[in-house]
Structures are given as C-alpha cells and as structure tokens.
Amino acid sequence: MFRAGTRTAKEVAYVTAGRIIQRYQEFCLSKGIDFTRIESVQPHDKTTLFCSAGMQQYKTLFSNPSYSGTVANSQACLRMGDLDEIGDGTHFLHFTMLGLFSFRQMAVGEAIDFWLEFLERIGLHPDHVTIHPDRLDEWGPLYRGRVPIVPDPECIWSDGDIRGYCTEFYKDGIEIGNIVNPLGTCIDVGFGLERLDMIVNGTLPDDALATLRKTAMRIIESGYRPGNKEQGYVLRKLLRRIAVMGGALDHPFFEREVERQNGLRARYWQLRERHPDKSPQWWFDTHGIDVAEMTGHAGEQG
Template sequence: MKTPLSTEQIVRTFVEYYEERGHRRITGSTLLPPPGDPVLFTTSGMHPLIPYLEGRPHPLGRRLVNVQRCLRTTDLEEVGDPTHLTVFEMLGTWSLGDYEGPQSLGWGYELLTDGFGVDPGLLHATVFGGDGRTGPDTASLELWQDRGVPVELTVEDNWWPSGSAGPCGPDSEIFLWTGEGPPESTPTRDDRWVEVWNHVMMRHRRLDDGSLVPLVQRNVDTGLGLERLASLLQGRGSVFESDVFTPWRRLVPGLWPLDEPSLRLVCDHLRSAVVVIGDGVGPAVSGRGYVLRRLVRRVLTVLWRDDASRTLGDLPDELVRHTLDRFRQDADPSAVHRVLVEEEHRFGRLLERGRQVLARPRFRGPLDEEDFRYLHDTHGLPRELVVSLRTRD
C-alpha cells in the first residue's frame, strides 16, 4: 500500500473521487431518524434516503455521495473485537435509477487499488449466487472475473437486507486479506478476510409476506465503515488502533488502567455516548434514552469492577471535544460531561438500592423469571444489573 492516509484524507479522497464522477455530496443527517420512523437510530447511510430509493426525485440528482454517522445496537456484544463499533461513520454512494452494479463495482475497485493503494492481490469478492426466486448476479460475477479478483458465490450472505420488509436486492461485498502470508481460503471460511465495502443492487421491495416486487427504479447503494477502512489502510490490527482513537488510547490508560478488551469497550461506549448526547438524546427508561443509559452503565460496570472510586468526572474534556468535532456536532462539551456525571450518580444510587433489595431473604437463592420481573417492575432493576450484582457479591 501507499503511505497510510489519515482518516480525514480518506474521507476527502473518497468524496472527491465520486464528485469527479458526477456525484453530489449530501449532508449526513443526525443519528435521529425522521419523525414517524420506527427505528431508534440511523443505522446506515441509506436509511435517510429510502424515499428516494423508492422513486421520489432527489433535489441533488441521481448520483449521490455522503458521510453518515450511524449507531448499531445489534453489534453491542461484539464491541471489543477488531472490527465492530457502536457509533461509526459510513461512507456511502448511490445511483438512483442511473448506473448499474458493474459500474459501481468497477469504480470501487479502482478507488481501492489506485486511490487508496490496496494491492489487488489482497482482494476477494462475494456475489449473490441465486435462489428459487432470483437468479445469480452474473453481471457482478463477470466484472470481478474481468478484474482478476477471486469470487465466492453465496445466497444468504449476499442479499441485503436479509429479512426485513422494504427496499432490498443482491449485493457484492469486497473483502481485504489481513492475515500473514499470501491470501488463502474464502471470506465465508476464513475471518482473516475482512469486509471492506458492500455494493447493493437495490432493485426490489420485500413485502410483509416475504414476497418480492420490483422497485420503480434500479438503484445501487454502497456503504463502507470509515473507521474499519482507516484501520486497514493504516495497517492497524483493529479499529481501536486507527488514528480516530489516538487521543483515547493516549489518555484513557493513564486515567483508568484496563486490559485491552475493557479498554476497547470503555473507549467505544463513552465515544458513542458523547455522540448520542451531542445529537440531543438524554438518559431515559426506554427508547433512545435507554440505549444511552445502557452504554454509560456498561462503562461504569467495567470501571467499578476493579476500583469503585473511578468516576466519569475525570474524563478529559479533550476527548469530549475531539469526539464532537469528529462527528461535526456543535453541542457544549461541558453540558455533555454533565449528563454523563449525572447518569453516573443515578446509577450509583440504583446499585446501592439493588444491593439492599437483593439482601432480602427472598432473593438469596436462585432467581426465577418471576423474581426478575418483580425486581424490574417494582424496583427498576434490569436483569443484567441483577446478574452483575449477584456475581459481584
């Protein structure tokens, strides 16, 4: 690869490449979907664009590019591995009834190899192999064969999204080899192949009964996680070693000595909490506020496991400001800090009450589902907190 690019250089290279090919940059939305949307948070760059993928004309035209902040709670338990984050930025491009999949894949290959300096010999692609309702994606297969990139055909792994109703279609995913030595095996058989970029040929709508109908236009929707791409291009072993996390890795270990998995969780969850608060969400007992509350309490559970005197009041202002700037948010850092500390105090009081309740004779033996329900509904003690207190005590 060429000299490693910074995250900002990656964004600039990506956006300019597509602007040169007729794409207009759109402003990424906040983490909050539009009113009436049942999803708690924006989970991908295409989420705010669904009306335009379904045929509404976009004011900036048929070719779009953007950088979108996203939050995925489905990956919460995977945070700490080399590739998953709770809040991240998604680089995305769209063809709204304009060019087709092979053109998108060809541009993607060119940008990765010529623009970012990736060795073509380290790439592998997967392509939809067809099922009982939809035939194989032969156009994408031929594109990769023409480029000399090895291809693996799959069914379930190359249809996006896999099950929910709404716009969908076959996809082709691009993987980069991260192992020692020459590439081997295939992406579905070896996790040293890391997914870099997904190109979805979004041509269908899945109805509630699972059937497919054609969309009014044939779209292409692509997305790649910025932090994951940065870590790969910078030759790092995980997203937590990319330059995005440089200030976190410089300051947090000196403040709170932690093992590597705990350090990753604390950095991810605190960074995510800052972004969620920066988009105007406060802690609550349900909905978006509960996601924020859960992030903060998972951090505190880790910090207090070894030292109950640790406090979020010690979180350096530099990290709050760095995160808000990174995600282009104009929230007041001191106000964000205040929300974190207030939630810490609230959690501390809940822990104390929980210990008192669990000390009662009724809860000294094994707990059943009725006990967990009672503790939650009567005393506001979530199951995971009860389990944590019982394990600790």
C-alpha cells in the same frame, strides 16, 4: 508514547479516518456526484432509534419509479445489535459508512468500476469479492478479471421492504463494503470507514471500553440525554455498562448516572430481604433496578 506537542493516538486516528472521508468526497465531486457529510446518528425515519445505514434517508427514492439520480455521503451510524460483539476488532457499534446511492441511473458495472478506482486511489486492493450464484454469470464479467470472485448464496440484502442481490468486497478476511442492487434497478453501496482506516492506515481497533465511550459521546453529540425511553434509555444503558466495566467518561451525564446507580444499588440491598421472591421484571418496573447489575456487585456487600 507520544511526546508533548504531538498528536494523541485518538487524534491521529481521527485525522487519518477524516482524510479518507475527504478523499472520498473529492472523488465523488470529480465524478459530478453531490456529497453530504452527516455526523449525527439521529434516524431519518421512525423505523429505528438511530440511523443504522446510509441509505435510510433515501428509502422513498428507491421505491419511486419516476425518480432518477445519484448521490453520495458519509453517514454516522449506530447499531445496538453489535453491542455484544464490540472489542473483536471488526464491530464498532458506532461507525461511519461511506455511501453511494443511484436511483435508476448507475448500472452495477459502473458502481464496481467506481469503487475499484476509489479503493486503488487510497492504496487498497480487495483480496476477493463475493457474488450470489444467481448473478454470477451476469456480474462476474463486470470485474474483468481484476479481482478473484467467490460465489456466496448469502449475497442478498433486504431491509424488510426493499430487497436486492449484492456483491461484497473483502480484505484480510474482513468485509469492507458491498454493492447492493435494490429492486434490480438501483444501486446502494456502503463501505465501512473504520475498516478501511484499519487496513489503509494501520489504525488499531478500539477496545470495548473505548468503543462504549465513543458511542455514548456520539449519542450525546447527536442531541440525546439519558432517560427511561428509546434513545435516552440506550444512552443510559451504555453509561451503566461503562461504569460496570470499571471505565469512566468525562461528562456530567456519566457522573450523574454513577450517582443514580449507587442510589439504586443501596435501595436494592435495603429492600431485597423484604421481597425475596420478586422477579427481575418486578424490580425493574417498580424500582427501576436491573437485578443482574445489582447482583454483579454482590461481593461489595460483604
């Protein structure tokens, strides 16, 4: 237990993770690479509701054969596809990605050297890396025997438009990051800050409720409000799930959502005998009621 005057566990986790970002920024600048911190999860284009990867804002540069340069960043990301995986210690829903992006300037071998050097600086040495069999003969020697190599035919990355082979880094059975070679001419690197923090500083992963709370607050801090569409709907969904799981969030948006849900629940139990054959979609479209959540509280109705 923390004594009065000392940092809380949440504050300690924030400081240790922030220290890794700071060291990464200093490392990039020492290499002459511009660095940017981005804490908002607002997307950089209209292909996603939230920023899902650090490379999102650079898509046009990857595809522009006349552009050459290298940049780095730390980017707040949110992937709702991980919602059902949270609490397993490796999926965070909201997370920060440490990125390195080179457009027809840095070679794969240089990117490997860059990341092995940085990881050593923070006291982390990968247990092994994976390489696609098609690139094993070419990329394997680039590691120069410093890390065991495992062939993996899954080492291909694509966002639907841009595609490339990749090599992935593992520690304690967890993938901590990868180096992608988009179009065969560029470099797209992403390492998960939270996973690095767990390994380097021994930070314990959040449970599901803490993850939901942090994600909801990140969405709010990025400028969104609960609503019926797009980002607002996602936020409302997270607030509902926090309430259903018996959690709480110290924010007016959560308090209003709980009141709204209580009103919907009362309406559902009042109307359901009149509409016993209506589909869940009808309930949602007509009254904004999620039947699965209402029936989850059936025991409360006696």
